[in-house]
Each structure stands twice: as structure tokens, then as C-alpha cells.
Amino acid sequence: MNAIANSEIKIWYKAAREEDFPQNGGACVKYKNIQVAVFNFSRRNEWYACQNLCPHKMQMALSRGMIGTLNDEPKVACPFHKKNFSLRSGECLNAEEEKISTYPVKVEGGFVYIGFSF
């Protein structure tokens, strides 16, 4: 379901406690110089992570976007101009927009980890 396979993950970054993320919402986490939007999609009992940067107008905004589904595809809508991005593939679903990076997420022992391949 995530853009990179588990075998490619070099580090599981311990981002924060599970309860630090709002239910059915997102929060921004910094790893090195990357802002990552992490989503607790509790309605689906799923977690997702993607770049926080919206490629449309280069706004650090996706963590504040609204999450939902389109034909069962989990997605986030940028709060600025409502471009929708798949939280699985990173593809833009409603415009000709650059694909965003997505990252695997796991929850263990009450902590949320993000997988990076670099």
C-alpha cells in the first residue's frame, strides 16, 4: 500500500506518540530537512505519511488538509486549492499536478514510526 517496499526501508524514524496525532487528521513531523505530513485515518484504522509540501504552489500545507476517500482510495485535499493526492501512490487525483512522495507508517508500543529509504 505504500510507495516503497518494506525491504527498501533503511530507517524507521520514531516520530511521536500515537495520541499526538488527531483522529481523522494530520500533523507535521520533521525528519532531517523534510517536513512529513502524518495522518491518523482512524475511520479506516489506517495511518499514512506523505511530503508536507504541496507541489501546486509550493506550500507546506498538506498536514492541514482534509482526508477522505475517492472510490475507496485514501486521499488528502490541500487546504489551499483542494488538489487531491492519493495517500497510497502520491498521484494527484483531480488535476495535472506533480506526484507527491509517500512513506510507510507503522505503530508499535504506542509510537508512530515513519519508514525512510534514505
Ligand code: FES
Ligand atoms: S497550494 Fe495546494 S492546491 Fe494549491
